[in-house]
Amino acid sequence: MPRAPLLRVPYTDPLPAPKIIPTSASTASGAIAALVDFLSPSLLPSKTSTSQTTARSKLSTSPLYSSGDGGGGGGKTLLLTGAGISVASGLADYRGTNGTYTLNKTYRPIYFNEFCESHEARKRYWARSFLGWTNLEKARPNKAHEACGDLGQIGVVGSLITQNVDSFHPTAHPHLPTTELHGYLRSLVCLTCRSEYPRNTFQSQLSRLNPTWAAFLAEMLACGALDTENPDERRKKGLKTNPDGDVDIPDAPYTTFRYPACPVCLEKPPKRADGGGGTVRVQTDRDGAWDPKSEGGVLKPAVIMFGESIPAATKIAAEKAVDAADRILVVGSSLATYSAWRLVKMAKERHMPIGVLNMGGVRGEDAFFGDVEAANTGREAVRCSENAEKVLPQVVRILQEMKGRG
Incomplete structure (x- = not known):
């Protein structure tokens, strides 16, 4: 008898507490400083490697490619957001303190x-x-969504991928190229x-x-x-x-x-x-x-319902957003869905700096941060567990001041 097709079930296992990187990011002020250090290279001209530049040139010939600035990474950061960023808007998440999988086990x-x-x-x-x-x-949308748009306005962020289906990102910042990975x-x-x-x-x-x-x-x-x-x-x-x-x-x-x-x-x-x-x-x-x-x-x-495939055009757009960026920052996501986790895995395989701003654990984060050097102050990697709505606007303000001085 033929077997029914296997479905990828939601990842509901408890996630271990995060290891804060750098250790100074264990406070809100330390997390803000580390995030500024992580994002500040995107204020500078791109220092993209020749291999990355060649890859991006090939990608830019595709009709599906869109970088929002005519092509090339420009040293910019890619944002990947999840349900945690919308909690401050009054919506529930999945795996947070009051998340569905946390309180509603059935x-x-x-x-x-x-x-x-x-x-x-x-x-x-x-x-x-x-x-x-x-x-x-x-x-x-809340202040964290607005901060994402502000990061785009000052040239730090080139594009955004969201797992959320609430449409807050395209509403808050229609100017910032956004891929809605799981639809709307x-x-x-x-x-x-x-x-x-x-x-x-x-x-x-x-x-x-x-x-x-x-x-x-x-x-x-x-x-x-x-x-x-x-x-x-x-x-x-x-x-x-x-x-x-x-x-x-x-x-x-x-x-x-x-x-x-x-x-x-x-x-x-x-x-x-x-x-x-x-x-x-x-x-x-x-x-x-x-x-x-x-x-x-x-x-x-x-x-995109559980068991449903992400459209090919959406998947390609997300992959090209990774290829077109120099670093990636995850905001409000535990990366429990494979479609999002694999994008960060792609970034890691491309030796891109990875940052995570999420309350609580992240699926398989040891694989992303296991080789971070002790001397890192946030430039090469950052992992903090703070409220995005509180810290991101302050990160934006500091980066705006840095850009003004530049």
């Missing part, structure tokens, strides 16, 4: 194959997402025709199709259950919180939930992909909800 995200194959799984997903979307929609929640994408659809419009349709759920949502908003992402506070009001706008209600009647079909497929049914002729059947009930007799027209959040 949490299991939906997998791509489940969403695609099961109408019941989609009803459960959209019911939970319907309730959680309100809090995500009203959240805004602001839109949906049709699994059949690949058209995108605004989430706000979709949310309004969910409300119309599910008046009882809409009334419950209004009740939760009135009692303040959705005013916080703190799992303990929400649990007291009968809710469990998960990242990415997902609210869990114990014993909820998820089977009653309805969701709309792709409007593009309804208006113009696409041709069958199997070459058998004819079009894909997409139909709705009398209220406009997707009918399980349909052969397509299912809308999915434009995020």
